[in-house]
Amino acid sequence: MAAWGLLAAWTLHDAEELATMAGWARAHKAELAERFPWIPQHVWELDQRHVTVAIGLMGGLVAAAAASGPKSGLYRAAVASFGVHGVIHLAQAAAMRGYTPGALTAxxxxxxxxxxxxxxxxxxxxxxxxWLLLPVALGGVHAxxxxxxxxxxxxF
Structure with a gap:
C-alpha cells in the first residue's frame, strides 16, 4: 500500500504543478532571467502543452516505481528522490522569496x-x-x- 501511496502523493503534488507552472513561469520570466542569468533563457519558456506532456511522462516513471514495490531499488530511489524534490521546492520558494509551483504541496x-x-x-x-534518478528523470521528461x-x- 505504501508503494502506491507514492503515485497518490505524486499525483496531488503534480496537480499543483500542472495548474500553476506554465502561468507562473510566463509571469516571472523576466525576473528569473535577471536573477539567474547563467541559466539559458529558453528554460523559462514553459507552455502548458510542454508542462502537461512532461508531467504525464513523469507520471509513467512514478507509476513504474510504485509498481516495482517497496523491496525494489527503484522504489527506494524514487521515494528518496521525491523527498529531495520537495526540499528543492522549498529552496526555490525561498530563493524567489515567494510562491513557486509545487511549494504548497511540498x-x-x-x-x-x-x-x-x-x-x-x-x-x-x-x-x-x-543519486542520478532525479536529475536524469527531470531532464529526460523535459527533453x-x-x-x-x-x-x-x-x-510542403
Whole structure:
C-alpha cells in the first residue's frame, strides 16, 4: 500500500504543478532571467502543452516505481528522490522569496509522504545509481516534452 501511496502523493503534488507552472513561469520570466542569468533563457519558456506532456511522462516513471514495490531499488530511489524534490521546492520558494509551483504541496504532501514511506522500508539501502534518478528523470521528461511539443517544420 505504501508503494502506491507514492503515485497518490505524486499525483496531488503534480496537480499543483500542472495548474500553476506554465502561468507562473510566463509571469516571472523576466525576473528569473535577471536573477539567474547563467541559466539559458529558453528554460523559462514553459507552455502548458510542454508542462502537461512532461508531467504525464513523469507520471509513467512514478507509476513504474510504485509498481516495482517497496523491496525494489527503484522504489527506494524514487521515494528518496521525491523527498529531495520537495526540499528543492522549498529552496526555490525561498530563493524567489515567494510562491513557486509545487511549494504548497511540498511541505504538506511530498516531504511527509517521503519521510513516512522511508521509515516503513525494511531495506533503506539506496542503489549506487540512485543519486542520478532525479536529475536524469527531470531532464529526460523535459527533453522528451520539448521534442514532442515543439513546432514541426512543414514539408510542403
Amino acid at each position: 511541505p504538506l504532501v511530498v516531504i511527509p509522504y517521503s519521510v513516512w514511506a522511508w521509515r516503513r522500508l525494511e531495506d533503506r539501502r539506496l542503489p549506487a545509481w540512485s 522528451a516534452a520539448h521534442a514532442l511539443t515543439k513546432p514541426r517544420e512543414r514539408w
